[in-house]
Amino acid sequence: MKNNYQDLVYECTRKIPRGKVCTYGIIADFLGLGSARMVGWALNKSFQMDPPVPAHRVVNRKGELSGRNHFADPTMMQTLLEEEGIKVKQDKVMQLEAILWRPQIEDFD
DNA sequence: TAGTTGACGACGG
DNA sequence: TCCGTCGCCAACT
Numbered sequence: 001m002k003n004n005y006q007d008l009v010y011e012c013t014r015k016i017p018r019g020k021v022c023t024y025g026i027i028a029d030f031l032g033l034g035s036a037r038m039v040g041w042a043l044n045k046s047f048q049m050d051p052p053v054p055a056h057r058v059v060n061r062k063g064e065l066s067g068r069n070h071f072a073d074p075t076m077m078q079t080l081l082e083e084e085g086i087k088v089k090q091d092k093v094m095q096l097e098a099i100l101w102r103p104q105i106e107d108f109d
Numbered sequence: 110t111a112g113t114t115g116a117c118g119a120c121g122g
Numbered sequence: 123t124c125c126g127t128c129g130c131c132a133a134c135t
Contacts, residue, residue: 005132024117028130035130036117042132044116060117067116 005033009042010049012103016057019084020101021093023061030103036060044070056080063096 008031016022024036033039039058044067046053056077060066068077068091078088087094 025119028117033131035132037115037129038117038131040116041114045133055116058116065116070116 005031005038006042006045009033009039010046010053011108013043013046013053013055013058014051015103015107016054016101019086020099021057021059021063021081021086021096022101022103023059025061026100026102027058040067043067054080059093059096063093065091065093 009027012027012031013022024039027039028034028036031039043053043055043058046055047070055067056065056071058067065077065081065088068074071077078091081088081093086099093099
């Protein structure tokens with residue numbers, strides 16, 4: 001079911017293309033959650049989901065990997081991003097503006 | 110039932 | 123430009 005905000009967050013996160021990232025604020029704003037912390041809350045529990053949610057593609061507005069400590073290994077988030085071709089330096093994505101993805105209404109029907 | 114927590118962001122000094 | 127404070131609100135204890 002997808003009646004709660006968590007499922008909306010998961011669905012939105014799964015739409016993020018490989019090699020792109022999104023921010024908590026953008027997702028919160030797009031879904032009308034009002035608070036970016038809500039997105040963090042949802043993603044905190046996303047590891048239990050099937051299929052998995054690419055939570056590593058969500059960063060804070062400065063591009064920092066603020067959620068890395070919630071992965072099994074704090075370096076996993078960086079590793080996953082680098083495997084997708086995203087440059088990460090000092091726990092922060094490089095050229096954030098260039099790889100930033102924004103959800104579109106038509107993506108969700 | 111009520112208080113606390115939290116992967117954030119906006120704003121003011 | 124940088125840093126500290128506050129608001130947001132669902133989930134947890």
